[in-house]
Amino acid sequence: MKNKFVFRNKVLLIFFLTLPFLLLGLNTSSAQEAGEVKALVDSSAQAPASPTDVVAKDAPNDNGHAIVVMWKPSADDGAGKNNVLSYEILRSDNSDTGFVVRGMVPAGTNQYLDRGAREKEDKNYFPSHKNFYYKIRAKSDVSFSESKVSAPAYAFGQWFHTGKTSIFLATAIFTFFVLLFINMAKKGKELYVRPIAGIDAVDEAIGRATEMGRPILYILGLGSAGDLATIASLTILSRVAKKVAEYQTSLLVPVADPVVLTVAQESVKAGYYDAGRPDAYKEDSVWYITSMQFAYVSAVNGLMLRERTATNLYLGAFYAESLLLAETGNIAGSIQISGTDQVAQIPFFIAATDYTLIGEELYAASAYLGREPLLLGAIKAQDWGKILIMISLLLGALAATLHFDFFVNLFRIKL
Amino acid sequence: MRWQYPLLIVFLGGLFMAVQYFVPLEFSERIYEYALDWIIIVGVFTMCLGLWSLFRVSLAKIQTKAPAWGYNYITLAGLFAMLILGPAFGIEEGKPFMTLFWYIYTPIQASMFALLAFYIASAAYRAFRARTMIATILLVTATIIMLRLIPLGFLSGPNQWAVNWILTVPNMAAKRAIAMGIGLGGIATALKVVLGIERSYMGKD
Numbered sequence: 001m002k003n004k005f006v007f008r009n010k011v012l013l014i015f016f017l018t019l020p021f022l023l024l025g026l027n028t029s030s031a032q033e034a035g036e037v038k039a040l041v042d043s044s045a046q047a048p049a050s051p052t053d054v055v056a057k058d059a060p061n062d063n064g065h066a067i068v069v070m071w072k073p074s075a076d077d078g079a080g081k082n083n084v085l086s087y088e089i090l091r092s093d094n095s096d097t098g099f100v101v102r103g104m105v106p107a108g109t110n111q112y113l114d115r116g117a118r119e120k121e122d123k124n125y126f127p128s129h130k131n132f133y134y135k136i137r138a139k140s141d142v143s144f145s146e147s148k149v150s151a152p153a154y155a156f157g158q159w160f161h162t163g164k165t166s167i168f169l170a171t172a173i174f175t176f177f178v179l180l181f182i183n184m185a186k187k188g189k190e191l192y193v194r195p196i197a198g199i200d201a202v203d204e205a206i207g208r209a210t211e212m213g214r215p216i217l218y219i220l221g222l223g224s225a226g227d228l229a230t231i232a233s234l235t236i237l238s239r240v241a242k243k244v245a246e247y248q249t250s251l252l253v254p255v256a257d258p259v260v261l262t263v264a265q266e267s268v269k270a271g272y273y274d275a276g277r278p279d280a281y282k283e284d285s286v287w288y289i290t291s292m293q294f295a296y297v298s299a300v301n302g303l304m305l306r307e308r309t310a311t312n313l314y315l316g317a318f319y320a321e322s323l324l325l326a327e328t329g330n331i332a333g334s335i336q337i338s339g340t341d342q343v344a345q346i347p348f349f350i351a352a353t354d355y356t357l358i359g360e361e362l363y364a365a366s367a368y369l370g371r372e373p374l375l376l377g378a379i380k381a382q383d384w385g386k387i388l389i390m391i392s393l394l395l396g397a398l399a400a401t402l403h404f405d406f407f408v409n410l411f412r413i414k415l
Numbered sequence: 416m417r418w419q420y421p422l423l424i425v426f427l428g429g430l431f432m433a434v435q436y437f438v439p440l441e442f443s444e445r446i447y448e449y450a451l452d453w454i455i456i457v458g459v460f461t462m463c464l465g466l467w468s469l470f471r472v473s474l475a476k477i478q479t480k481a482p483a484w485g486y487n488y489i490t491l492a493g494l495f496a497m498l499i500l501g502p503a504f505g506i507e508e509g510k511p512f513m514t515l516f517w518y519i520y521t522p523i524q525a526s527m528f529a530l531l532a533f534y535i536a537s538a539a540y541r542a543f544r545a546r547t548m549i550a551t552i553l554l555v556t557a558t559i560i561m562l563r564l565i566p567l568g569f570l571s572g573p574n575q576w577a578v579n580w581i582l583t584v585p586n587m588a589a590k591r592a593i594a595m596g597i598g599l600g601g602i603a604t605a606l607k608v609v610l611g612i613e614r615s616y617m618g619k620d
Binding site: 358 | 433436437438439440441444454457458461462463464465466468469471472475482483486520523524527528530531534535537538539541542590593594595596597599600601602603604605606607608610612613615616617618
C-alpha cells in the first residue's frame with residue numbers, strides 16, 4: 001500500500017517538473033511556425049523576375065505534334081537575386097485561362113520542346129493545326145513569377161526533313177553514279193574492277209569440294225531478310241548454287257530465319273535453273289533449323305563435323321557465333337570463306353577463316369561472281385563514290401582547320 | 416507479265432521506303448509502320464513453313480538412316496514437346512514450358528557461348544604467329560592492347576597512351592573506312608534490287 005503511494009507521488013512529481021518545459025516547447029514551436037509564415041511572406045515579396053519574350057513556334061522536321069517554346073530567362077537566373085530554381089512551361093488553347101503545366105526545366109534553360117502523342121486516344125495527345133498559347137513560370141524555392149502569354153502557335157508536319165539534306169544530296173549523287181555506270185555497261189563499255197582474293201577463291205573452293213566428294217556448307221548468318229548483308233548473301237547464294245549445279249556437287253544451306261528460308265530456296269532454285277540442271281535441285285538442301293542463336297550454332301557445328309564439309313561459306317550478318325562457327329570449320333578441315341558487314345566480327349573471321357570479304361566486298365561479291373555488266377556498273381559507281389568521299393574528307397579537314405564553317409556545315413546532319 | 420508485278424511491287428516499296436526516310440509527315444510514318452506490321456505478319460506465316468521444313472528434313476533423315484540420324488529424334492521430341500506444352504499449360508513461370516526453357520535450353524545455350532573463350536584462345540594463337548611482317552605488327556599491337564588490363568608500374572602510363580593512340584587513330588580510321596564502304600555498298604545493293612537489276616531472290620519456274 002505504501003509502495004503504491006510512493007509510486008503515485010513520483011509520477012505526479014515528474015509530471016509537474018516537466019509541465020513548464022512542455023508549455024515552453026509548445027510556445028516555442030508556435031513561435032517557429034509564426035516565423036516561417038513570416039519568412040514565406042517575405043519570400044513571396046522576393047519573387048524572381050519573370051521570364052520575358054516568350055516565343056512559341058512549330059517544331060521543325062517532325063510529324064506535326066510538337067511546338068518549340070523559347071524565352072528570355074529571368075533576370076534573377078544566375079544573376080540578381082539568383083533565386084530561380086526551375087521554369088515551368090504552361091499551355092492553354094485560350095490566351096486568358098485554362099493554362100496547365102506541360103513540363104519543367106532547370107534554371108539556365110531557355111527552350112522547351114512541347115511534344116505530344118499522335119494518337120487521339122492517348123492522354124498526351126497533341127493536335128496538329130490548333131492554336132496554343134504558352135507562358136513561362138520562373139520558380140524559386142518558395143515563390144514564382146510568370147511571363148506574359150506568347151503569341152499563338154500551332155504544330156504542323158513538314159514535307160522534307162531539312163536536317164537530312166546532306167544525306168539526301170549524297171544519296172542522290174551516288175544514285176546518279178550508279179545509274180550512269182549501269183547505262184555505260186548497257187552500252188557495252190568494258191569496266192575494270194580489281195580482283196578480290198576471297199571471291200576468286202569461291203571457284204577453287206567449289207572445285208575442291210567436288211574433288212573430295214563432300215558437300216559445301218553455305219551459312220547466311222543470323223540476319224533477317226531485311227538486312228542488307230542477308231540480301232547480298234542471298235544474291236551470292238544464287239551464283240554459288242549455279243556453280244555447284246555445274247560441278248554437280250552438293251550444297252547444304254541451314255537457315256536461321258523462316259523468311260530467309262523461303263527466299264533462299266528460291267535463290268538456290270534459280271541457280272540450278274541457270275546452270276540448266278533444275279532436276280538436280282533438292283528442296284531439302286535449304287532448310288530451317290531455329291532462330292535461337294546458340295541452338296543454331298550447335299546444330300550447324302554438329303553438321304560440319306558429321307558431314308565433314310569440304311567448303312564452308314559464311315556470308316551475311318554474324319554476331320557472337322562467328323568464331324564458334326569458323327573455329328569448328330577449322331577443326332573439321334574445311335576451306336572457309338567468310339564475309340560480313342558487322343565490323344566487330346571481321347577480326348574473328350580474318351583470324352579463323354582462309355579468306356574474308358570485308359564490308360563492302362560482301363555486297364560486291366555477287367557482281368564479281370556473275371560478271372554481268374549491269375552489276376559491275378554498280379561496283380564501278382562505288383569506286384567513284386569512295387573517290388568523292390576521300391576528296392570531301394580532305395577538303396573538310398582543310399576547311400575545319402581554316403575555320404571555313406560553311407563547307408563543314410554542309411555535311412552536318414540534324415536528326 | 417507475271418514477273419513484272421513482283422518487280423513493280425519491289426520498285427514501289429523500295430521507292431517509298433527511300434522517300435519516307437526524308438518525309439517526316441504523319442501519313443508517311445503511318446504507312447511505314449503499316450509496312451512493318453506486314454513484315455511481322457509475313458514472319459508469323461513463314462514460321463509455319465520453317466517448322467514444316469525442319470519436321471520434313473528431320474523425318475527424312477530418320478527414314479533414310481542418314482549419319483547421326485538419332486539426333487533427329489531429339490530434335491523432333493524437343494520441337495513437339497515445346498509446341499504442345501506451351502498451349503496446353505501456358506508459358507508463365509513455373510509451367511512445364513518455362514521449366515524446360517530455363518533448366519534445359521538456357522544452360523545448353525550458356526555452354527555453347529562459354530566455348531567461345533576457348534575458341535578465342537585457339538584463333539588468337541594462329542593469328543598471332545609472327546610469320547610475316549604484318550602478322551608481327553598484329554602480334555605487337557595485340558600485346559600492347561592486352562597489357563592495358565594489368566598493372567605495369569611505371570610503364571602503365573606510356574602503355575595507356577599507346578593503347579589510346581592505337582584505338583583512336585589507326586583502329587578508328589580502319590573502322591570508319593569499312594563503315595563508309597559498307598554505306599556505299601548498301602546503297603548500291605539496295606538500288607540493284609529496287610531497280611530490278613538483281614533479281615535472283617525471285618527464283619525460277
